[in-house]
Amino acid sequence: MAHIRIEGLRKTFPPPRGGDSVTVFDDIWFGIEKGEFVCLIGHSGCGKTTLLNILAGLDDSSGGGIIVGGKEITGPSLDRAVIFQHHALLPWLSVMGNIAFAVRSRYPGWDKAKVRAHCQKYIDLVHLTGSELKKPSQLSGGMKQRVGIARALAIEPDILLMDEPFSALDALTRGSLQDELVAICGATQQTSFMITHDIDEAILLADKIVLMSNGPQARVCEIVENTLPKGRTRQDMHRHPHYYPMRNHLLEFLVNRANSFKAELSAPGYDPKHPPITKPGVGQPPARPISAGEAPLEVKSAGR
Numbered sequence: 001m002a003h004i005r006i007e008g009l010r011k012t013f014p015p016p017r018g019g020d021s022v023t024v025f026d027d028i029w030f031g032i033e034k035g036e037f038v039c040l041i042g043h044s045g046c047g048k049t050t051l052l053n054i055l056a057g058l059d060d061s062s063g064g065g066i067i068v069g070g071k072e073i074t075g076p077s078l079d080r081a082v083i084f085q086h087h088a089l090l091p092w093l094s095v096m097g098n099i100a101f102a103v104r105s106r107y108p109g110w111d112k113a114k115v116r117a118h119c120q121k122y123i124d125l126v127h128l129t130g131s132e133l134k135k136p137s138q139l140s141g142g143m144k145q146r147v148g149i150a151r152a153l154a155i156e157p158d159i160l161l162m163d164e165p166f167s168a169l170d171a172l173t174r175g176s177l178q179d180e181l182v183a184i185c186g187a188t189q190q191t192s193f194m195i196t197h198d199i200d201e202a203i204l205l206a207d208k209i210v211l212m213s214n215g216p217q218a219r220v221c222e223i224v225e226n227t228l229p230k231g232r233t234r235q236d237m238h239r240h241p242h243y244y245p246m247r248n249h250l251l252e253f254l255v256n257r258a259n260s261f262k263a264e265l266s267a268p269g270y271d272p273k274h275p276p277i278t279k280p281g282v283g284q285p286p287a288r289p290i291s292a293g294e295a296p297l298e299v300k301s302a303g304r
């Protein structure tokens, strides 16, 4: 049994001014194993943030449910930490203060020194040592996002939920934060769920990539298993023979299939409870790996 089970999830919003209500997604089924890193990819408006909010307990479903560790989610919990696209820090508190605020909620019995030492560990982990007393207004965008990551990790959540956490950052900062997240999640085996529009980010981070078709009535089209070996890095993953099959498969989905998938729904063999699992590159002729002397690849994000 998967640690997180999304079972027949549906979300319907009432119409803003009369008319019919809108079902954003319907009959969504997939699971996340303990220690797994799962990315969700789909076009704007298919309901990714809504799904993450339901998983965080910040929104209710209109049908189906989410079971975590055998219990249905009924509201927010410190077992599920969220890192938002925008940092959502308390502007009047320092780096240390923002993280300590969350830590004190999680561990109300801890004394000041223990809270401080615990916060410092996570400040050091995200390379913010020396910035403990700075306020959010004194930090760059990347530093603010680092505080958000440290705050989320410091409450030692069962599940880390991330809604496009790096999309507002420049490419260099995004890359270095992705590297840090790879290192942290690799070391801690943190169960993680991330929404991203960036195909390369998904290939770097995810064990599994869930593909959602366009809304309304979005569905899970397919679950892609990452066929690149663990320990991959941004610098070398494009040399692996499965990189291009993976990348092309995800790109093809976003460019064509996300929209045309509705026609496949009624095809025999599609079962929403068991979406097809694909392993791009496996069983295909090997794509040519890039040799060390060749020009570096241009790494692009998928467009919306």
Ligand SMILES: Nc1ncnc2c1ncn2[C@@H]1O[C@H](COP(=O)(O)OP(=O)(O)OP(=O)(O)O)[C@@H](O)[C@H]1O
Pocket (backbone or CB within 6 Å): 013, 014, 024, 042, 043, 044, 045, 046, 047, 048, 049, 050, 051, 215
């Ligand atoms: N509170 C709400 N009331 C009514 N409609 C909503 C509400 N929240 C979201 N929606 C609608 O639900 C749909 C899905 O929104 P959501 O933000 O989940 O999509 P998304 O896939 O995360 O998009 P993006 O990639 O642009 O962030 C959109 O059409 C949005 O307008």
